Amino acid sequence: MSERDAGSGNYTSESPKKYDVIVVGAGHAGCEAALAPARMGYRVLVLTVNLDHVAFMPCNPSLGGPGKAHIAREIDALGGEMAVNMDKTMTQIRMVNTSKGPAVQALRGQADKARYHERMKQVLENQQNLDLKQDVVVDLVVEEKKISGVVTKTGILYRADKVILTTGTFLRACNIIGEARYSAGPNQQYPANSLSESLEELNFDLLRFMTTTPPRVKGSTVDFSKMREQPGDKGNLSFSFTSDSPLQGKKQDSCWLTHTTEKTHELIRSQVDRAPLISGEMEGTGPRYCPSIEDKVVEFPDKDSHQLFLEPEGRSTDEFYISGLFTGLPLDVQQRVLETIPGLERAEIMRPGYAIEYDCVASGQFDLTLETDSIEGLYTAGQINGTSGYEEAGGQGLIAGINAALALEGRDPLILQRSEAYIGVLIDELVTKNPREPYRMLTSRAEYRLLLRQDNADQRLTPLGRETGLVSDRRWEIYKNKKEQIEELEDYLNNTKVTPTRDVIQALQELDSGGLKQDANLEKILRRPEISYPDLKKIVDDLPEYPREVFRQVEISNKYQGYIDRQRQQIKEFERMENRLLPEDINYDELSNLRQEAREKLSRIRPRSLGQASRISGVSPADISALMIYLEKEEKADKEKEE
Structure with a gap:
């Protein structure tokens, strides 16, 4: 239609x-x-x-x-x-x-x-x-x-x-x-x-x-004693800024670490003729950063082993996902591969790994x-x-x-x-x-x-x-409250000074930090890499309490201030290029100073700005200079028309 x-x-x-x-x-x-x-x-x-x-x-x-x-x-x-x-x-x-x-x-x-x-x-x-x-x-x-x-x-x-x-x-x-x-x-x-x-x-x-994708195996057939446990963190962590530490104090399920062996690699190499990802039978291009186990064995022959992580699929099932064992090998080969891996020697495959185009x-x-x-x-x-x-x-x-x-x-x-x-x-x-x-x-x-x-x-x-219009009133209040707390803490650190008394110097020594020769505000002390915000309690008796996400953000801003300032300066230059908008009706074929590849890429992608044009593969700095000259001529012509 x-x-x-x-x-x-x-x-x-x-x-x-x-x-x-x-x-x-x-x-x-x-x-x-x-x-x-x-x-x-x-x-x-x-x-x-x-x-x-x-x-x-x-x-x-x-x-x-x-x-x-x-x-x-x-x-x-x-x-x-x-x-x-x-x-x-x-x-x-x-x-x-x-x-x-x-x-x-x-x-x-x-x-x-x-x-x-x-x-x-x-x-x-x-x-x-x-x-x-x-x-x-x-x-x-x-x-x-x-x-x-x-x-x-x-x-x-x-x-x-x-x-x-x-x-x-x-x-x-x-x-x-x-x-x-x-x-x-x-x-x-x-x-x-x-x-x-x-x-x-x-x-x-x-x-x-x-x-x-990798095979999924039945947990009751896995020998976890041969693997290294990876438990969760006990801190107050959450993905959403609106959540309140959803797993704090609760039972967390562990993941498990194991690895392939030389026997694994020998077996895979012997079955390359049955591996569609290696034999060239597949049309599609696979991911570079998440390759199949076949690819890893063939591409990195010097590696003796590769890490594998067993992840539980949920609490209503006994299935475990073997991250790192991505494969398109035949099912019988997948089963034999498991027999060469510590802890998976008797593992039962519930779902085979598969490739998808x-x-x-x-x-x-x-x-x-x-x-x-x-x-x-x-x-x-x-x-x-x-x-x-x-x-x-x-x-x-x-x-x-x-x-x-x-x-x-x-x-x-x-x-x-x-x-x-x-x-x-x-x-x-x-x-x-x-x-x-x-x-x-x-x-x-x-x-x-x-x-x-x-x-x-x-x-x-x-x-x-x-x-x-997508952020709710509740989410907006949470954001504003955190923003206010950050600003309050920054003001407190800037305006609170400590003097180099014996107690202060001793506290700094206990924190494996350097001495203090003259008065300094808490912001300057917090910049020391070995000192965190809670450590300041040893120096200041009435240190105000703030949530971790608040004082941690202030800590990072303090300790990395020089690098942050440098990146902000780079962003100003970036924005200068982003704000140089290219006309929507520009005909790149008419710009003789552009290389042919640049004309083709620019005509196809139609970048919004000079900055975006500079990031297109095949557009060189010389092409960007040509575009800048074009824009300057157009701007000059527009001014002359106005006059």
């Missing part, structure tokens, strides 16, 4: 209910994409292949880690649901990278898969303005280059002014386990083959990506709002845009949902800059970098990561969420 009106007869009936936004898919991107406009007052329809898999976790039963926890907290700060849902359903939480700097420290939590799905489904069901239905979308209705609805496999036409595609890995999905190959989505669900065909009819360029939309076909360039009102978010990971999907879904609602209101879109959020880095790179493999967020991708920490995501983004 592409570029044809709805009267072409490719449906049996039209729904009498008209929606403002239709979301196709109810994974992590789809849930955020649907909740945002519904909470902003718009009528939303969510269509999903299977209602029993809303917010389903087809891979790890966990959220977080470096870069990913940052995104989860940014979703929360903007008014999204992912972090809240995690806090309500998780079985373990801990802080990782604690021996490293604050920019890369990150939360990681284990979820009860069934409860995570069940609670999110209830949230969608109970959300005002939102309808949740089970059906398969097979076609898009486009009229005069504007989206106007979708058609489902049951023959129903649903109309809406905005459609958000959050199809995950379902587009023309194919599962592979050794020699077995069959059409199916994650966990053998119904694939979305017809929707791929509809996108191709609309002239979308589709890529073929691939990812792998799927279609996704090539970059350059959507802009920073996540609206597609060729069809007004059509948005894409999540793995359909070539990403991997629940958090990356959720972040995109939230932005797509917000922007669909803002467009309905006639308001400016929400575009997060690289200097504002990891979500901004993510979307900017999807638009400009032309990923040719599943994209995963890493802290190293964010050049301003010391400012984009997970602890201050609320202070960075909650005001923006409030402006869109």
Whole structure:
């Protein structure tokens, strides 16, 4: 039905209910994409292949880690649901990278898969303005280059002014386990083959990506005594800024660490001819940062072992997920591989690991709002845009949902800059970098990561969420209260001085800190790397009490002030480039000073600003200089016209 009106007869009936936004898919991107406009007052329809898999976790039963926890907290700060849902359903939480700097420290939590799905489904069901239905979308209705609805496999036409595609890995999905190959989505669900065909009819360029999953084993058949236990942290940790330490004082489920052996590697090498990921039988490109065990063994022959983590899938099941043993090997080989791994020698596979190939939309076909360039009102978010990971999907879904609602209101879109959020880095790179493999967020991708920490995501983004209308009154009060406490503590540290008395000097020595020769305020003392805020109690008798998230944020700002100031200066230069907007109607083919590759890339991506143009792969500094000269000439010509 592409570029044809709805009267072409490719449906049996039209729904009498008209929606403002239709979301196709109810994974992590789809849930955020649907909740945002519904909470902003718009009528939303969510269509999903299977209602029993809303917010389903087809891979790890966990959220977080470096870069990913940052995104989860940014979703929360903007008014999204992912972090809240995690806090309500998780079985373990801990802080990782604690021996490293604050920019890369990150939360990681284990979820009860069934409860995570069940609670999110209830949230969608109970959300005002939102309808949740089970059906398969097979076609898009486009009229005069504007989206106007979708058609489902049951023959129903649903109309809406905005459609958000959050199809995950379902587009023309194919599962592979050794020699077995069959059409199916994650966990053998119904694939979305017809929707791929509809996108191709609309002239979308589709890529073929691939990812792998590990086998799930029965916990009662695992010998955990041969593994190293990884318990949760006992501190007051939570993903959402609105949660109150959900697991503090409660039982947490442990994860377990083991490793492959040389016997494992010998076995895999002997079965390479049966490994479709190695033999070249698969079309899709796999993720570089989450490779299969076959890839790791072949690509790193000098490695004697690789770490594996057993993660509990939930409290209502005995299944364990073997993170690190991602594979597309035949089932019989998977079982033999387990026999070579400490603790898994007698493990029983409940679900085999499998590889999955799927279609996704090539970059350059959507802009920073996540609206597609060729069809007004059509948005894409999540793995359909070539990403991997629940958090990356959720972040995109939230932005797509917000922007669909803002467009309905006639308001400016929400575009997060690289200097504002990891979500901004993510979307900017999807638009400009032309990923040719599943994209995963890493802290190293964010050049301003010391400012984009997970602890201050609320202070960075909650005001923006409030402006869109998505941040509730309760969340806003929590944000304001924390902000006030931070300012109070900063004032206290600045205005409270200590003198170098004998007691003060002795207290500093007990803290393995240097001496004190003259009066100093507490801010200066707190800058010492060996001193934390609670340590100041040894120096000041009436030290005020503040929550950890408050004094920790102030600590980081103090100790890293020089680096933070430097990054803020870099951001000013960054913003100067971002504010140099490029005309929407610029014809790059007419700019003779541009190289041919730059003309092609710029014409395809249509960057909004000089800064965005500078990040496009294939656009050189010389090309940027040519664009600057062009802009200066245009600005000069405009001034002359005005005069």
